[in-house]
Each structure stands twice: as structure tokens, then as C-alpha cells.
Amino acid sequence: MSKAKAADAIDTWLATTSPEYRADVAAVTLAEAFLDRIARLDDRYRAFITVTPDVAEADARRVDEARRKGKPLPLDGLPVAVKDSIDIAGTPTTVGSSFFKNHVAGSDAECTRRLREAGAVVLGKTNMHEFAFGGTTDNPFYGTCRNPWDVQRIPGGSSGGSAAAVAAGFCCGSLGSDTGGSVRIPAALNGVSGMRPTYGLVSSRGVFPLSRTLDIVGPMARTVADVAAILAVLAGYDELDPRSIPFEIATSPGSAGDRLASMTIGVPSSYFFEDVDAEVAHAVRTGIDTLCELGAVVRTVELPGADVVNNHSNSIIWAEAFAVHRTRLEEEPERFGADTRMTLRFGAAVTGAEFADALQGMFEWQRTVSRAFRDVDIIATPATAVVAPKIDEVETVGVTANLVRLTRHWSLAHVPALVVPCGLSSEGLPIGMQLSAAKTRDTMLLRAGLEYQAATEWHVRHPTAL
Numbered sequence: 101m102s103k104a105k106a107a108d109a110i111d112t113w114l115a116t117t118s119p120e121y122r123a124d125v126a127a128v129t130l131a132e133a134f135l136d137r138i139a140r141l142d143d144r145y146r147a148f149i150t151v152t153p154d155v156a157e158a159d160a161r162r163v164d165e166a167r168r169k170g171k172p173l174p175l176d177g178l179p180v181a182v183k184d185s186i187d188i189a190g191t192p193t194t195v196g197s198s199f200f201k202n203h204v205a206g207s208d209a210e211c212t213r214r215l216r217e218a219g220a221v222v223l224g225k226t227n228m229h230e231f232a233f234g235g236t237t238d239n240p241f242y243g244t245c246r247n248p249w250d251v252q253r254i255p256g257g258s259s260g261g262s263a264a265a266v267a268a269g270f271c272c273g274s275l276g277s278d279t280g281g282s283v284r285i286p287a288a289l290n291g292v293s294g295m296r297p298t299y300g301l302v303s304s305r306g307v308f309p310l311s312r313t314l315d316i317v318g319p320m321a322r323t324v325a326d327v328a329a330i331l332a333v334l335a336g337y338d339e340l341d342p343r344s345i346p347f348e349i350a351t352s353p354g355s356a357g358d359r360l361a362s363m364t365i366g367v368p369s370s371y372f373f374e375d376v377d378a379e380v381a382h383a384v385r386t387g388i389d390t391l392c393e394l395g396a397v398v399r400t401v402e403l404p405g406a407d408v409v410n411n412h413s414n415s416i417i418w419a420e421a422f423a424v425h426r427t428r429l430e431e432e433p434e435r436f437g438a439d440t441r442m443t444l445r446f447g448a449a450v451t452g453a454e455f456a457d458a459l460q461g462m463f464e465w466q467r468t469v470s471r472a473f474r475d476v477d478i479i480a481t482p483a484t485a486v487v488a489p490k491i492d493e494v495e496t497v498g499v500t501a502n503l504v505r506l507t508r509h510w511s512l513a514h515v516p517a518l519v520v521p522c523g524l525s526s527e528g529l530p531i532g533m534q535l536s537a538a539k540t541r542d543t544m545l546l547r548a549g550l551e552y553q554a555a556t557e558w559h560v561r562h563p564t565a566l
Contacts, residue, residue, distance in 0.1 A: 103129065103132065103133060103136075105124075105125060105129075106125050106129045106130045106132065106133035107133050107136075107137075109121040109122060109124075109125045109130060109133070110130075110133055110134065110137065110269060113269075113272065114269050114562050114566060115560075116560065117322050117323050117559060117560050119325070119326075122176070122177055122178075126160075126164050127159075127160035127161075127163035127164045127167075127176075127177035127221060128157060128160040128161060128164055130160070130177060130179065130221075131156045131157065131159070131160040131177075131179060131221045131223065134156075134179045134223055134270060134271060135151065135153055135156060135223060137269065137270060138151055138223065138224070138270045139151075141268065141270070142268075142270065144246070144251060145245065145246050145248055145251065145264050145265075145268050146227055146239075146242070146243035146244060146245045146246060146261070147181075147226055147227055147245060147255075147261045147262075147264040147265040147268060147270060148181070148224045148225065148226055148227060148261065148265065148270070149184045149192075149194055149196070149224075149225050149226065149227050149228075149242045149261070150184065150191060150192055150194075150224055150225040151223065151224040152188065152191055152222060152223060152224045152225065155188060155190075155191065155222050155223075156179075156221050156222060156223050156224075159216055159219075159220065159221040159222055160177060160221045162216075162219070163176060163177040163219045163221065164177075166219065172219070173217075173218055173219025174218045174219055174329070174332070174333055175215070175218045175219040175220045175329060175330070175333060176219050177219060177220075177221055178219070178220050178221065178272055178273055178326070178329070178330075179220075179221050179223055179271045179272050179273075180215060180220045180221065180222055180223065180271050180272065180273045180274055180275070180330070181222070181223050181224050181225070181226045181261075181262060181265045181266075181270065181271045181274045181275075182211075182212060182215075182222060182224075182225060182226065182262070182274065182275040183225070183226050183228050183232075183259050183261070183262050183274070183275055183276045183277055184196055184225035184226060184227065184228055184261070185228060185231075185232055185277055185307055185308040186209045186211065186212055186225075186275055186277070186306065186307050186308075186317065187205035187206075187207065187208060187209040187212060187306040187307070188205055188208055188209075188212050188222060188225065189205055189206065189207045189208045190204060190205070191204065191205055191225065192204055192205075192225070193205045193225070193308065194225075194241075194242070195228070195230075195231055195232070195308045196227065196228040196229060196230045196231060196232070196239050196241065196242060196258075197230050197231055197241065197435075197436075198241050198435045198436075199428060199432075199435060200308075201241070205306070207306070208306065209303075209305060209306025209307050210303035210305040210306055210338050210340075210341065211275060211302055211303055211304075211306070211307070211317045211334050212275075212306065214303075214333050214334055214336075215275070215330070215333060215334070217333075218333035220273070220330075220333075223270070223271050226259070226261030226262045226264075226265050226274060226276075227239055227242055227243065227245040227260065227261030227264075228257065228258050228259060228260065228261055228262075229257035229258035229260065229282075229440075230436070230437045230439075230440045231308075231310065231421070231425065231436075231440055232257075232258040232259075232277060232279065232282060232308070232310045233258065233310060233421055233440050233443055233444070234257055234258060234439055234440065234443070234496050234497075234500050235254075235256055235257040235258065235281075235282075235285060235496070235499060235500035235503040235504060236254045236256070236257050236260070236491075236494050236496050236499060236500065237254065237255055237256065237257040237258065237259075237260025237261060237264075237286075238254065238491065238494065238496065239437075240437040240438075241437070244491060245260045245261050245264055246264070246491070247264060247267075247289060247290060247488050248264055248267040248268040248290065248563040248565065248566065249267065249290065249291060249488070249528065249529055249530060249563045250488065250527075250528075250529065251565075252490050252491060252492070253289075253488040253489060253490050253491060253529070254289070254488055254489055254490075254491055254494060254499075255267075255286055255289060255290055255488070256285040256286035256288070256289040256290070256484075256488065256503060257282060257285070257286060257500070258276075258277070258279075258282040258310075259274075259276025259277060259278070259282045259283055259286050259320070260286045262274035262275060262276040262283075262286065262320055263276070263283075263286030263287055263289070263290040263292055263294065263320055264286070264290055266290070266292045266320055266321060266322060267290040267291055267292055267562065267563060268563070268566065269562065269566050272321060272322070272326060273319060273320065273321040273326050273327075273329075273330050274319070274320045274321070275317055275318070275319060275320070275330075276294070276317070276318055276319075276320060277304075277307060277310070277315055277316070277317050277318070278296040278315075278316055278317075278318045278511065279310045279311050279314045279315050279417060279511060280311075280314065280413055280417060280504045280507060280508040280511050281296075281483075281503065281504045281506075281507025281508060281511065283295065283296055283318040283319075283320060283519075284296055284318075284483050284507050284517060284519040284532070284534060285483065285484055285503050285504065285507060286320070287320050287483070287519040287532060288483035288484050288519050288521075288530065288531065288532025288534075289484065289487065289488040289529075289530060289532070290488075290530060291521045291524075291530030291532075291558070291559075291561060291562070291563075292320050292321065292322050292521065292559075293320065293321055293322065293323060293324050293326075293327050293518070293519065293520050293521065293549065293553075293559060294318060294319070294320040294321075294327070294518075294519050295318050295319055295320075295327050295331065295516065295517070295518045295519070295542075295545070295546075296316060296318045296510065296511065296516060296517045296518075297316060297317075297318055297331060297334075297335065297516050297542055298345075298514065298515060298516045298539050298540050298541075298542055299314075299316055299343075299345070299514035299515075299539075300316075300343055300344055300345030300347075300514075301316070301334075301335050301336075301345070301347075301516075301540075301542065302316055302317045302318070302331075302334045302335060303317075303334075303336075303338035303340075303341045303344050304316065304317060304341055304343055304344075305338055305340055305341040305344075309420075309424055310417065310420070310421050310424070311416060311417040311420040311421060312343065312420060313416055313420060313459075313462075314413070314416065314417065314511045314512070315343075317334065318331075319331050319334065322559055322560075322562075323553060323559055324518070324520060324546055324549035324550050324552075324553050324559075325550060325553075327518070327546070327549070328353050328546045328550070331542065331546070335542075347540055353543050353544075353546035353547040353549075353550055359394050359395040359551060360391060360394045360395040360396040360547075360548060360551055361395035361396075362395075363391075363395070363396040363397070363477045363478065363544075363548065364396065364397050364398075364399055364475070364476045364477045364478070365388060365391055365392070365396045365397070365398045365399070365476065365477070365478050365479075365480050366398075366399055366400070366401030366472060366475070366476030366477075366478065366479040366480070367388060367398055367399070367400055367401065367479075367480055367481075368400075368401055368402075368403050368406070368479065368481060369400045369401065369402055369403075370402075370403075370406070371403065371406040371407055372403075372406070372481040372482065372506055373481070373482070375485060376482050376485040376486075376506075377485060377486050377487065377525075379487075379523075379525045379526060379531070380482050380484070380485060380486065380487065380525075380531050381482065382523075383522050383523030383524075383525075383531040383533070384480070384481070384482045384522060384523075384531070384533045386522070386523065387480070387520075387522035387523070387533040387552070387556075388480050388533075390552060390555055390556060391480070391548065391551075391552060393555070394551050394552070394555060396478075396548075399475065399476055401472050401475065401476055401479060402472070403468060403469070403472055403479075403509075404468060405461075405464065405465060405468055406509060408461065409461070409465055409508060409509045409512055410501075410504070410505060410508055411458075411461075412457075412458040412461035412462055412465070412512060413458075413462075413504075413508040413511065413512055414446075414458075415450050415454050415455055415457070415458035416455070416458045416459065416462065416512075417447075418443065418444075418446045418447035418450050419447050419450040419454075419455045419458075420447075421443075421444060421447050422444055422445075422446075422447025422448050422450070423447075425444055426448075429441070429444050429445070429448070439496035439497060442497065443497060462512045465509070465512050465513060466512070466513050466514060469509075469510075469513040469515060469538075470513075470538065470539075473515075473537065473538035473541075477537065477541075477544060478535050478536065478537050478544070478545065478548055479535070479536045479537075480533060480534070480535055481506055481533075481534050481536075482506055482531075482532070482533065482534060483506060483507065483519045483532035483533065483534040484503050484505075484506060484507075484532065485502060485503075485505055485506060486502065486503075487525045487527070487529035487530070487531060488529055488530075506534065507534065510534075510536045513536075514539060515536055515537060515538060515539050515541075516536065516537055516539075516541065516542040516545050517534055517535065517536040517537075517545075518534070518535045518536075518545045518546065518548075518549050519532040519533065519534050519535075520532065520533055520535070520549050520552055520553065520558070520559065521533075521558035521559050521561070522556070522558055523558060524558075524561065528564075530558075530561075535548055535549065
């Protein structure tokens, strides 16, 4: 199988997002073509910290052997990348930091193990905000990750490299971790699809923590169909992970074509469209109109207390991150990047009473969201209030606070949330629509996303520089 045919397959995927791109190409040959593309182009984007050709070859050979036996694996050679806070056996897990630059994982994270056993081909470890504690992926140790739509702009974070890798055509799917929006924000800013699953649905074992109360691994890809395929193999109880929750959900949303006649879309009456860039708000409302054209009914939904949720999440995330890094911060503060060191010190200032109040606020917000989902199936909002900011105009703490302003609500609620591309700004930058649902209703979200993408072509768009 020629390398030229594999390169043509990548071009076909970029142009169409069709899964047929890998049907007639050996997994080993396709992996080599993607690795070659990374080697040629990633200096421009810095999407990867570590590329893993040996891992990719072993994964691809397993896929090709399964094909020869007539028993193709579920993901059947899907080229993927994982955030560098997620372990791959025998590979460095730096967590985007200087502290762990020489740390080599002894085993796969549970999510990595499930990916690889299902036939994914892991190409490498992606760039991230240091210790996943920020929204820019401007990493002082492994380079500034850049947005493929405009290299002068950030890809978001903290899973910025995972989204940039998909947008740049370096892989077809990726894993990130989402605490306050770290999958959904990069997905929106890079024009790809990304999902935060129901809390506890995907194992966090083997993933370096930021805030254990909120962390979860989530998939990204250009299409909701690939997001769903990845989530289907990740989902499931892990008795060795204390945060894993033993509930059963259907993990396949089926195929597009069922329309949305039985679905009710809630649009918040306040907060979520306030102080949002006009082009972003227009694109999202147009996306909601498309859902209506597919048969959904729109209702206004009340979410009292939305304006204070970010205060609660700050206290929880700051305090729990400080707990993870307290010894390092006390003994070697100079080894942290400046913005991470400053934000960790915010956590040192959170009192026990403030943390307790924040947890109570989280429980009250969960009750508010649960009540809202009695009346609607899905709540639609912008994913971010702005398009990707310019790197030279970014101040990490302030920019992060603005980017997470519309995503943390669903993190604290522990509910699933899906971001899909829904437009481009006048500058040609991606805009994302965020859809959330009640706990364990992940499949319904994916079905809505599938129907939306069957009716639109925003997910087919890719950066013209590619």
C-alpha cells in the first residue's frame, strides 16, 4: 500500500470528514502518513509534546492483524492523540511541566488501555497548559501551542494541543481532560467537536489530577460520529477508580436521520447570552434555529444562581489544585511557570469555610440544573463568549476566567456537555455551540449533535492553511 495513497486518504478526510478515508489503507501505512504530516508541520503549531511512532506501529499492526482475521476492532485504526496528562506505558507523561519532564509511565491509563484495545492508533502526547491549570496552552516549557485557524491566536486550554492536533489534520480524534471546560473550550476555538461526559462515566485512573471533584476525560474529533465512537469504548465502570460511577447507558446514538421531533431545547433567559460577542451569539442562535428545523421545540429555561457558579468553581478548583501541588509549591516554587504558580497560590488562600460554602453552592446548583431538565431535554448556549484571542494580547488568568465563563456551569452540575462547530466569525475563526443534558443522557446529546451535523457543514470546514 503506497504512502501516496495514504496521504490521499488524509486529504480526503480533511475535505469530507467521511470515515471511508481509511477503508482501503493498511493501518500501519496510514499511521506512517499521519506521523510524516506531524513531522513536517507541527513546528508551526506545537500541538505535540511527544510523538510516539513505536506505540503507533504496535497499535496499527494489531489493527491490521485483526482485519486479516476478519474481526476488525471497533475503532479499526482510528489515528488519535492523547493529552500529556494521560499515561501511555513506556512514554513520558510530562503534564506540561518541568517537574515531570523525565517521568515515564509504567502502564496505560485506563482510558488509554480501552482506546488501544478497541483499535485506536496512538500517535503521540499533546501539548497542554502546565498542569492543566489555564486556558491558553501557552506552555513555558514545551512551547506555545498555536491555533491552526490563525497561528497568532491561542487554541484554548488546557487541552489546547488535543484540539489543535485534530484541527491541523494530525489525527482524527483525541483525548483531553475537562475540569471547567478544558475539552469544550479548545473544541470551540479550533472548530472541532468535543464532549465532557457525565461525571464518572469515563475512568480517570492514570490521569494526572487538577480538581478531583470535577475532572473527567473527554473525546474530541471533527465529527460527532467519531466523538461517539470514541466515547463508546471509553465509557464504563472502573472498580479501581473511586470516582467511577456504576451506571449503564446506551453508548451508541445510532445514525443521523431520526430528526429531533421529540426533543425540547431550552434557551436560558439570562446570563448565558449576556456579554457575548455579537457574532458568537448570532451563530449560536442560528444553530438553535437549525435544531428547530429538525423538529425540536424551543422553550425558555430559568437557571437562577448562574451568575455565582464561577465563584464556587474557583474555590473548588483552586483549593483542590493547591492540595495536589502543595509540597512542590512550598519546596520548588521557581520550577512552575509564572501564571501557574500565581494561580496555585490563590488556592493556598481558600479557607476551609470558603471551600465548604463552594461545595454547598455546587450541590444547590446541581439541584437547579436537575429541575431545569424536568422541562427540557437539552440546554443550548454559546461555548465561549468570544472567538480565539490573540496570543500577544493574552493575560492567562484573565483570559481563562473569560473563556470558562459559560462552561463551568455544566462541570459543577456533573452533567454531559457537547460542543459542535456552528459558524465562523467575520475573521474566519470558529464558533462553537454548547449543548448540555441531564446526567447519564450522553446518548441523547450525541444524537442531537449527529442530526445537527447531518444538516450543516461547519464541521467539514478546516483551516485554509492546511
